[in-house]
Amino acid sequence: MKLAYYPGCSLKGTSFEYEVSLLKILEVLNIEIKEIPDWNCCGASAAHSINHNLSVALPARNLAIAENGGYESILAPCAACSNRLKTASYELKTDDILKDKVVNSLGMPYAAGIDINNMLEFLSGVVGEDKIKSMVKKPLNGLKVASYYGCLLVRPPKIMQFDDPENPVLMDDLVALTGADPVDYSYKTECCGAINSLSNPDVVTTLTGNILYDIKKHGADLIVVACPLCHSNLDVRQREIERKYGEKIGLPILFVTELLGLSFGIDPKDLAIDGHMVAADKVLKKIKEL
């Protein structure tokens, strides 16, 4: 299967750890992906917030390039990007008038046939649990891991078609593969504030605070995510939240690829775990002692 890779802007910037760790584990898993040539930004939340058609057209260019390059499916690790790509694909499948307009503007054909996978679908569907399990060299037994899904992976279910939208378990299943214990808690799919990170930090610290304290209460050692935006809010803003509520949290936020990498026995440095704002030292030490 020919797999296209759509990194998106975050993985090239603030969430570089995600890309580093992804490429590393794929190397170990011996799976080849090809970055979509000359890809562009999907428009993220900004486009669909104020210009619906643009929010379809921008991702469509990437879909069309991949499709015309003979790829069967796209891996979009960023939850926001995969959400936008899936939404655009859905709209183009259901709205012929818009499709004609977009194809015209792109100047290249597009059949709306290419498949889009987010990171979790990719890992459990394309890579497969058996393969992952076979690579686990350093089981993370006893480590308590909370999986945080957020909004963009699961909603709207009509388009995302991902797991149970109210009680997803796909990431927990992956966590269990590493030998760690998935932690059940209430705020799995609550919103972290997302795009308001820059424009409305107050809202973000409130929402993210709710999530972090709930996970803390359920005794997790760390949190795994599959979304740069979530990661950024949970990680970068954690100090600020601690200050706002006057209560220490100290939960390292790892990308799911990093957790898998650790269980594969990969050196944390190669997974860029030191790139996070909240240090994972304690957890890494705990893993070392396992």
Add this chain to the structure above:
Amino acid sequence: MANIDEKLQKIARDLLESKEVSLIIGYTGGSHPQRMRPVFITKPEDVGRLSFNRHSVQDLAVFLKKQEVKKFGRIGIVVKGCDEKALNVLMQEYQVSRENIKIIGVECNGVIRQDLADKGETDLSENTVYDKCLMCGEHTPILHDYLIECADPQISMSGDIKPFAKIEELDSMSSEEKDVFWEKEFDKCIKCYACRQACPLCYCSRCIVEKNVPQWIDTNFGKIGNAQWNLIRAYHLAGRCIGCGECERACPVNIPLMLINGKMARSIHDLFGYKSGLDVDAKPVFGVFSESDFNDFIK
């Protein structure tokens, strides 16, 4: 080609020898190399006569309605994708039971028009096959007990499908123009009822034209009676006709009957999303209804 015939003959021999069927309906070479005609095999030693090729036009399902065929009980029949649809309708309408029939499906990529074949045409192409083959979406029989694969290449099509174009052309005419068109066509009709005889789905034991209390249809050769017959034939086949084209092939005066049948099939698909003959378990379009059926034409 020989390969297909061998396979066909082996299946037939096995069926007859094991007494699973007592009659096989198939094709055999005709008087002319480019003509195939139906053959009825009852003895294993005769299976060598069976053959199939791109000249096997006729829909053999038509014989299933005949009393003299019915009395054989269990029957094996050679069907193309289009013929299999006729079988499906016959089963939907309880005229044939699945247990009594062994379906020897043959994959078909089109049959050559008889008029061209008689002139020696042997190439399969968009220009040599019957119109029905151009519209065919079911080259391979779906329901079958045996399936023989086809050696013929798929016809490449220009995408411009003639039969649809003709329907659209007529649709765009005024009613006067249509009237003129059909009057001319129906004028030719000699009420020979060959269309009925050739149709695998016209199986009534007493056709409505033969009912005289009341006299539903004028049986003379008048303009009205001709139109009435052609109308009722099309109406009774609406939602049932599987487009085998046998009626048109049988018509001695070349009335474009498939034009009417095609229009009906299209209307039915447009209005009710139904295509006949595709699913033996489907409910016939006029045996069911939906509360949300098309209602715009009713005040």
Add this chain to the structure above:
Amino acid sequence: MSRIGVFVCWCGSNIAGTVDVEKVRDEASKIPGVVSAVDYKYMCSDPGQNSLRNVIKEKNLTGVVLAACSPHMHENTFRKAAIKEGLNPYFVEIANIREQVSWVHDDKERATSKAVDLMTMMVEKVKRDRSIDDVKVPLHKKTLVIGGGISGIQAALDIANGGVEVLLVEKEPSIGGRMIQLDETFPTLDCSSCIMTPKMVEVNQHPNIKLYTYSEVTDVSGYIGNFKIKIKKKARSVVEKDCTGCGNCWNVCPMHKNVKSEFNVNLSERTAIYVPFPQAVPLIPALDRAVCLHFKKGGKCVKCYEACGPKCIDFNLQDEIVEETVGAIVAATGYDLIENSLYGEYGYGKYKDVVSGLQFERLLSASGPTEGLVKRPSDGATPKTIVFIQCVGSRDPEKGVPYCSKVCCMYTAKHAKLFAHKVHGSQSYVFYIDIRATSKGYEEFVRGTMEQDGAIYLRGRVSRIYEDEGKLIIKGADTLSGNQVEIAADMVVLATGVIPKKGSDKVAQMLGISYDKYGFYTESHPKLRPTESSTAGIFLAGMAQGPRDIPESVVSGSAAASKILGLFSKDEYEVEGTIASVNEATCVACFYCRRVCAYNAISGKDIKDRSGKLIKVVANVNPGLCVGCGACVNACFSKTIDVKGFMDDQIYAEIRSLSV
């Protein structure tokens, strides 16, 4: 040769004022076959009818046409007059020259010519009329009631009290249905088992009722007056006539863990040999072979057999099929609740203290798992705060059903009220969208729950429920104040909506009655025949037809009973003879007629030769079921089927008689 009489009515000046009745009369007399044409001032008057009778007699008429008012007015009057002279009533036809001519047109000449046309059409029709005998179907005066809930019980008792034998078939080991699961009932708060148990006992003791519990109807054929039915008595493993209901068997049964009690909606366990509840009727246990150790472990466990005094436990009992014939059937199959687990956001199944309305009934009930003390399932603590959520599953086309379940507003108000009565100092919050309390005393009841019992009603739905340190956090909205509302509660009760009983569609298919897209049985006419199903002789009752409360269920049970008693008040069921008939010679059995018949009146009939060999199959019309609508005629290609009174040749004659 036809001998037709035409009678033109003046209707005073009603007709004669606009139609030249003499002209109509004269034109009539010119039509071949008409032997008498007269006009008269009022044909419907006694002298008018007498003159009609006289002419029939004197001229030995074979057919009568009245050019008069609408057939909907006096067709029957004239037909009766004809019968008195020995003329088959179907030889009387009416040309409607009043409602459809004289009253709607002004131009006398044109109106007259239209009247002549209509009269001529009817003359041509009557010439082709055939004698039709009304169909009489003998009635087997016995009734089958399917379902032993309140509506089935009511129907059975009413019918039995009317002197007719009843077979009451119930799937569960006891009758009582859903109502016996309820605690107290709105709006009067009488205890459900107190009013229900006497009725159940009455059923059991009634000489006219034969009770089949733990049984199912497996086959129904035939038609009104004469249904052949098969009842499967499932192997109960207990010989019913010997059992005393002492309880020794279930008291010793080792399987008292892990099997959830259906009656208590999974809130408690039951044994393998069990009665669903102590007041069960009959008080005879059934042995659930799917969980019984005797059956699972190769016959080792025989504890119940050992404990049984009369030794009435028989592990070898088999399913038994009972065949019966009945004249009428009541379908009262009842309801189920919508699956709450569809609502991941409410955590039903994940959080133990989120329960359904029916589970809460069991928690309130003195016969329930907590003996009527409100305790929450997770830890048995008494909840102080309960949040009730209405419209769970109902009015929800996305996950549930679009319709309103009708009873939830009321039972939630009742729950909140009873909770307030049972737990002092407690607080209820009710999330609702609309409150539907429209029967007698209902609105007052809901107001009472708010005003006297202090329940707080919030207008809005709940989006999500979390568990947090032993509390359930409810995230809802109150749209009236425009706020998001968060409540920490000890328990949540979901006012789950209702759907037809699982398997009721199969019952409908067996009975040949129609049901809607949700599975509720449809009435023959939604307003005027709300008790009848689409099939003659089969009546409907209770929630099987749609959401309704107890009084309505009882009413519907009684209504079905009264219809059946009315039907059985005669020895024969008489239907009009204008029904379909098949020409067997030309039928090819394509059965399009059967597909379009809404009354299941058409079936296949084998035609055999003298030696019994099957020659062919043809369509056959059941006269007890056919109503003569003629849909089959329209479906028949070869015109092999026709409907009496409106035969094709008659209609063609009408068309062809017109002068243009």
Add this chain to the structure above:
Amino acid sequence: MKIVINEQNRRNFVSQVESMLHDKLSKCYQCGKCSAGCPVNFEMDYTPNQIIKMTELGMEHTVLNSKTIWLCVSCNTCSTRCPKGFEVAEIMDVLREIAEKRGINSKVEKEIRMFHEVFLNNVKSNGRIFELELVGKYKLKTRHLFRDVFLAPKMIEKGKLKMHGEKISDLNRIAKIFKDFE
């Protein structure tokens, strides 16, 4: 509060919204489940269900100037749980788009709008997001120069804020897409 309904204006607004939404406002029966689950409802001036009702009543000035439409984070919790399958999150997109088109420069939540604008300008000129430029321009525009500034040094140290952005090669195509759909 009191509104006087002008039927013509109401219909115009409703049909504009409905045509962009591909759904009927009358579908909403005001159960409030959207507002119940909305994570940012606490900051909003009108709850989502009120926005829907006010739109239906033709209160365009109020809804287009509301904070709510800009505060919505498109988390789709509302649409996911709506019993009527109404696209609640999408109506917020639609109302934002109308407000943007009409140039309604509401003071409320101006910053969120500016963020979207700066973001799209960044995409327009680079084809991708150059985060440092995005943050810088946004801060300049909103004059929140020092908000979050404490985060910057550590982020740069961790390598999260790159000093150089990437541009894609076919910027002409991006320009055309913007031109076609702006």
Add this chain to the structure above:
Amino acid sequence: MEDKKEELAKTSGDNDPRIIAFVCNWCTYSGADLAGTSRMKYADNVRVIKLPCSGRIDPMFIVEAFKKGAKGVLISGCHPGDCHYISGNYHSRRKYAIFRNLLGFLGVDLNRVEFSWVSASEGNKWVHIINEFTDKIKSLKNGSNDIFKK
């Protein structure tokens, strides 16, 4: 002069066209009766043939009516959902839809075939439909004859 007259007769509409209406007994026939009892007035060109149900009205009746010289044919029954016989009108609605297409395809002017649902309470609707249909038929060119006409 003669020719012109004939021409005129051919192209101009019929002044007294006959319309045949096939109606169901329960709804439309009662609706027409109601128009009568309410003393409403309508065009006298229509001749009603009563049948039990619109499900009984065979589309072939339309052809027979045209053959007989009717200039317009009306078929009318109970509204969907109101059929006295549960589903007769639903079944025939399907047939009418297709039959109508067939007639149109063969050159019948579909202005001459009308379908309506008229309930027992819709006396006014009946009047309206008859008047409107009669006017329409009168306005049609006589030449727009069809193949089922002599």
